[in-house]
Amino acid sequence: MKAIVSVLGEDKKGIIAKVSTALYDMDINVEDISQTIMQRYFTMIMLVNLEDSKLKFSQISENLSALGRETGVDIRIQSEAIFDSMHRI
Amino acid sequence: MISINEIIETNRMVQSQHLDVRTITMGISLLDCIGNTVEETAEAVYKKVKEKAGKLVATGEDIACETGIPIVNKRVSVTPISLITAKTGGAVKLAETLDKVAKEIGVDFIGGYTALVHKGMTDYEKEFIMSIPEALSKTDRVCSSVNIGSTQAGINMDAVRLMGKVIKDTAYLTADKGSIGCAKLVVFANAVEDNPFMAGAFHGVGEKDVVINVGVSGPGVVKAALEQVDGDLTEVAETIKKIAYKITRVGQFVAEEASRRLNANFGIVDLSLAPTPVKGDSVARILEEIGLECAGGYGTTACLALLNDAVKKGGIMATSHVGGLSGAFIPVSEDEGMINAVEKGILRAEKLEAMTAICSVGLDMIAVPGDTTAEVLSAMIADEAAIGVSNNKTTAVRVIPVYGKTEGRVDFGGLLGTAPIMKINTVSPAKFINRGGRIPAPVWAHKN
Numbered sequence: 001m002k003a004i005v006s007v008l009g010e011d012k013k014g015i016i017a018k019v020s021t022a023l024y025d026m027d028i029n030v031e032d033i034s035q036t037i038m039q040r041y042f043t044m045i046m047l048v049n050l051e052d053s054k055l056k057f058s059q060i061s062e063n064l065s066a067l068g069r070e071t072g073v074d075i076r077i078q079s080e081a082i083f084d085s086m087h088r089i
Numbered sequence: 090m091i092s093i094n095e096i097i098e099t100n101r102m103v104q105s106q107h108l109d110v111r112t113i114t115m116g117i118s119l120l121d122c123i124g125n126t127v128e129e130t131a132e133a134v135y136k137k138v139k140e141k142a143g144k145l146v147a148t149g150e151d152i153a154c155e156t157g158i159p160i161v162n163k164r165v166s167v168t169p170i171s172l173i174t175a176k177t178g179g180a181v182k183l184a185e186t187l188d189k190v191a192k193e194i195g196v197d198f199i200g201g202y203t204a205l206v207h208k209g210m211t212d213y214e215k216e217f218i219m220s221i222p223e224a225l226s227k228t229d230r231v232c233s234s235v236n237i238g239s240t241q242a243g244i245n246m247d248a249v250r251l252m253g254k255v256i257k258d259t260a261y262l263t264a265d266k267g268s269i270g271c272a273k274l275v276v277f278a279n280a281v282e283d284n285p286f287m288a289g290a291f292h293g294v295g296e297k298d299v300v301i302n303v304g305v306s307g308p309g310v311v312k313a314a315l316e317q318v319d320g321d322l323t324e325v326a327e328t329i330k331k332i333a334y335k336i337t338r339v340g341q342f343v344a345e346e347a348s349r350r351l352n353a354n355f356g357i358v359d360l361s362l363a364p365t366p367v368k369g370d371s372v373a374r375i376l377e378e379i380g381l382e383c384a385g386g387y388g389t390t391a392c393l394a395l396l397n398d399a400v401k402k403g404g405i406m407a408t409s410h411v412g413g414l415s416g417a418f419i420p421v422s423e424d425e426g427m428i429n430a431v432e433k434g435i436l437r438a439e440k441l442e443a444m445t446a447i448c449s450v451g452l453d454m455i456a457v458p459g460d461t462t463a464e465v466l467s468a469m470i471a472d473e474a475a476i477g478v479s480n481n482k483t484t485a486v487r488v489i490p491v492y493g494k495t496e497g498r499v500d501f502g503g504l505l506g507t508a509p510i511m512k513i514n515t516v517s518p519a520k521f522i523n524r525g526g527r528i529p530a531p532v533w534a535h536k537n
Contacts, residue, residue: 003155006096032090038097045093058154076100078157083091085342086099086335 001050001057002031002080005064009073011042019046019075022067026060027053042073047080103158106309107370108336110343111363112162113149114200114285115142115353116292116300119168127179131186134173138165138190138199141299141353146195148350158339161306161365162504165191166290167201171217180217181224188228198273200290202233205280208242208527210251218248221255225270226262232288238278238474240481244528249474252276253467253522257490260459264492267499271489272422272454276470278477278484283357283412289450289485300356301348302413305340305404306363307332309370311396315378325379326399333360333403341408357412360404361449362396364424366506372396372417373426373436384426385436393417394447414483416449422501422508423454431509438513446476451485456508458495461515466490468518471528479531 068075263270282293477484
């Protein structure tokens with residue numbers, strides 16, 4: 001299953017490193033990244049593949065939320081399919 | 090890959106504009122559960138609902154987790170119980186069974202304590218309808234509906250007369266909880282067989298064995314989009330259509346996923362804009378955003394017609410099967426803006442009736458004085474049914490004559506919200522109601 005990880009929050013050092021490490025630890029491959037600063041806010045979107053991960057989606061989601069709380073940014077993971085469904089005809 | 094802006098747009102809709110899927114409703118046929126005794130039937134019903142819908146709540150939660158879109162309610166609708174118990178009687182016992190299994194599988198409502206008597210009632214259906222107050226007072230999660238008219242059949246005024254009394258009795262028997270039983274009882278004209286929304290959901294006999302119907306929502310998203318529009322009403326309509334498309338795509342996705350995971354048939358997506366009592370999730374506020382000082386004034390019906398039509402046009406392409414009620418809901422107690430308009434004295438009962446002529450679904454969640462007579466309630470039903478039957482659309486009455494109260498507010502809790510008790514016209518329609526019989530179908534019903 002492919003999913004989108006979105007990270008939003010105040011820009012600070014090491015955000016990409018921390019999120020990438022957490023994904024690596026859960027055996028999740030990052031296939032694409034785009035990142036920008038919008039209205040002073042750091043915004044990063046990662047397309048990830050969950051195929052190899054042994055964890056349940058809810059566990060992955062919880063781990064990423066916890067990391068977000070630790071680092072002071074909002075991290076969420078959502079199925080890519082919902083965005084495709086909503087924004088592509 | 091999806092763009093950053095698209096992802097942010099979706100997540101903003103959820104986080105600050107209350108986008109959600111209002112309900113996943115599993116329709117289950119109980120026709121194969123009819124036994125020789127009501128006990129046999131009850132056992133079969135319990136087993137079937139538990140087996141088919143046992144994983145409904147967990148599946149809904151999984152899909153919500155994976156998509157990031159909240160799925161507020163998981164519900165079950167069943168074949169009209171008046172049909173299932175026609176042979177054995179004992180409908181109230183079956184209501185208790187439905188309540189028990191609903192609690193065990195964790196759904197908040199189970200709909201289908203229903204009779205379809207739009208043309209006539211059998212003796213048993215009359216007995217069944219008279220059991221509704223008892224069934225609603227002995228259960229917490231069972232919802233009931235009665236179809237009393239249709240464009241093809243006209244209006245069964247004997248049933249309309251009976252329903253005035255049934256609503257009064259339900260109010261009395263649930264007086265200790267603000268007459269909440271009436272909030273779970275809908276009187277329909279042109280009822281649909283695949284409605285996912287409560288209290289009027291039931292699983293029609295024309296349906297497959299197990300079906301998933303999904304109701305989307307999102308008044309807050311529509312309002313937020315309109316806040317950016319300074320243009321004319323064509324631009325307003327276009328903006329609503331685009332948003333409705335996106336909202337409905339969410340419903341389509343959730344319906345497909347839920348059907349696949351629960352091994353059920355995809356039924357329909359209901360395009361209704363359903364409000365909640367939460368601030369920022371109101372249909373009335375959309376009408377005000379279009380340009381009214383307050384919902385209920387002149388212009389309200391026209392704004393609602395525009396909104397209702399644009400939601401349908403946007404939503405129809407987004408789903409493979411449209412169904413249910415599909416229109417803007419205007420339940421008073423469940424909409425913060427509607428409550429505000431009623432309490433200011435601007436939105437009155439007569440304007441509400443006019444609004445029901447062009448949107449789904451009818452006089453919905455309206456609290457009226459507890460001393461309202463059964464005849465007046467019946468006449469309200471007859472008027473709504475006339476609008477539905479004449480316009481070939483679904484209309485409904487879900488009215489709560491709050492026992493022992495004539496003014497103030499009544500709080501039902503949760504999604505059912507808080508209703509200000511509305512003043513209504515009390516002039517007697519008793520002679521009209523007591524004539525009984527049937528109002529013939531309108532001339533344009535005869536199309537064959």
